[in-house]
Amino acid sequence: MIVKNEEKDLPLCLQSVRGLVDEIIVVDTGSEDRTPEVAREFGAKVYPFKWINDFAAARNESIRHATGNYILWLDADDRIPSQERENFVRWKQELPTSEKRAYWFIVESPKEEEFLTERCYQMRVFPRVEGVRFIRRVHESILESINALGIPSSYCDVTIRHVGYARKADMHRKANRNLKLLLAALAEAPDDPTIHWHLSMTYNVIGEKEKSARHAESLLSLIPDGKLEGEERQWQVAALVHLGNLYADLGRGKEAEKTLRKAMELDRNNPISAFFLARLLIKQRAYSKALPILQRLREKDLQVYQVPYSQKAVKFYCHVWLGNCYETLGKRAEALREYALASEINPSWAERGAEVGEFYLRDGKVGKALEVLERAVKIDPFNPSALSNLALAYRRTGRIEEAELCLRKAVQLDPEHFDALANLGHLLLLQGKLEEATSPLRKAALIRMDADLAAAL
Known part of the structure; x- marks a missing residue:
């Protein structure tokens, strides 16, 4: 590791590798906080190194002090998640003793919105042999020297979580x-x-x-x-x-x-x-x-590449955009299905909450509809479509008073919202409030007449 002023992040990193690695080499490039002391508390060997505006030079200094057969390089904002420890131990036990290899681990970079988390492969482990070195002042890489020496490499399913780019x-x-x-x-x-x-x-x-x-x-x-x-x-x-x-x-x-x-x-x-x-x-x-x-993209099994990207974001937006396409073609049922699938990937998405709730209502999944619609209304309490669909979900679960409140608010927000007017009229009829039902039903009929509305009138 190379570090500078990392007293806050370093403990979480070193704690995550405790018991997994055989030695810890920390090259400090001029910390002004307790970074060296923190590293030593975890049993690390700490070596000072004058910063010369060259990350590769500092990395190569850390290699110079290592004594193990294999080197795992980490940054202070890296963590090996607790659920990965068993996976790491299994991988380590299977390391070859005769043939030297380098290893690509999955690096997961969380973002402010969880579904945007990026994943990619990075070469994180390499053998300690003569000639292996990092190059470039910044965004330094070990790959070129590994390839030049003809050292083979393998992809592994061990995951490292890199939290340094979580915030914009x-x-x-x-x-x-x-x-x-x-x-x-x-x-x-x-x-x-x-x-x-x-x-x-x-x-x-x-x-x-x-x-x-x-x-x-x-x-x-x-x-x-x-x-x-x-x-x-x-x-x-x-x-x-x-x-x-x-x-x-x-x-x-x-x-x-x-x-x-x-x-x-x-x-x-x-x-x-x-x-x-x-x-x-x-x-x-x-x-x-x-x-x-x-x-075609919808059916692809998304793989992890060396190029970082968010598999979840690709799937999420694929469903959203397919929904947009189907809507323009008048295929509402297909659009609703795609919006529902998008909502499964990103539960915090509320832009199409009314449509997703409608999909689950049509599919008979009232509990799921309630979950989606209540979240949508909480995020946007001024969406009459979401309120109208939430009222339907409340009605189906016997929560009549809450349903009526939602519909009255929806009509107040949009006095010409057909679904809200029609649903309010039907709900009032259900409660025997015939005179009150007449007004919203007649207003709905002026917008559009259908068989259910005619029967209610």
């Missing part, structure tokens, strides 16, 4: 910190595609879209078109998707669509390009073009 404010702070180091690295290696990738991502985070696009274009110009395979192809697709999204943000819609379609052509099994092309088409209200893309 943290992302902005780190982006501004990294920018100077990235520009220095670019001056040293102007043809390094990885540096252009990180510069593009950094400028995007701080809102400088034009600069971000220029570096994405530079990155792609350094990649031989159509010659990459496997993991390298994943990053090529990611770069095209990123550039397509930037073009869209800059109002260059035609270039955005062309770039995103090129990404899809490179790898039709990659869900990321399909997702963002569909997003662009939905924004353009090109629902008929988006629909087949979303239908």
